[in-house]
């Protein structure tokens with residue numbers, strides 16, 4: 538199946554947008570810009586890679602915001618994580634492959650949970666791809682049957698609109714699912730961004746996201762993610778961690794990051810498999826999970842806003 542997106546889908550989303558500063562309604566001005574009905578914000582059309590998109594980043598308007606944070610924080614129990622999480626990669630192998638030729642940076646575990654959400658809730662879930670990059674996640678989501686998908690980014694050729702993840706231009710309760718792949722390490726205040734995600738999500742919403750643990754310096758990255766980091770970020774915003782697993786291993790990530798040539802990465806995947814094989818001989822799957830908890834290239838999570846929303 539080819540991508541089913543059309544202009545009318547984007548037109549629909551544009552009518553749903555609010556001011557990113559004060560969440561007041563917007564109005565379409567005669568010059569085509571979107572303007573706030575209560576403050577000085579306007580969203581102009583800007584050009585990204587020869588495409589014109591609306592810019593909701595409000596680059597010219599500084600803003601001070603306040604965040605609530607609940608103390609104390611409870612860390613994850615390592616043995617519970619090893620026992621109950623890391624389910625996604627194994628579950629993904631039980632599903633038949635998606636029968637479309639699409640490139641996606643979504644790992645098999647994230648694909649598994651998104652396909653399960655589709656099977657359980659149908660095609661109409663409203664999905665935000667936060668930090669969509671070239672738009673490949675949307676192609677995957679469309680390919681498995683979802684139709685209400687909007688892709689946003691700070692600046693990327695696949696973005697439907699440009700946004701700042703720290704002040705999203707969506708009304709409360711707009712989305713059922715937020716997907717965010719390899720984005721959160723690039724956000725200078727992840728708690729503020731997750732607060733925004735929770736605000737624009739429905740009370741029953743889900744979050745599928747992953748962020749880098751390694752690669753300290755790549756394309757302006759600020760905070761890199763550990764399992765406890767994800768857990769705290771999610772819990773502070775009303776999400777329950779349902780599953781946690783790893784992306785690429787720490788060995789290929791380290792080799793690819795330190796030694797730029799691509800063939801080191803390939804060598805790294807093999808070495809990672811070898812090391813995990815040794816840990817498996819020694820401690821079974823739990824041994825591999827303990828190794829993966831100590832270090833990985835990236836950690837990926839699936840979370841639900843209420844405990845009863847878990848899917849398996």
Ligand SMILES: [Zn+2]
Pocket residue numbers: 556557558559560561573574575576577578
């Ligand atoms: Zn405003």
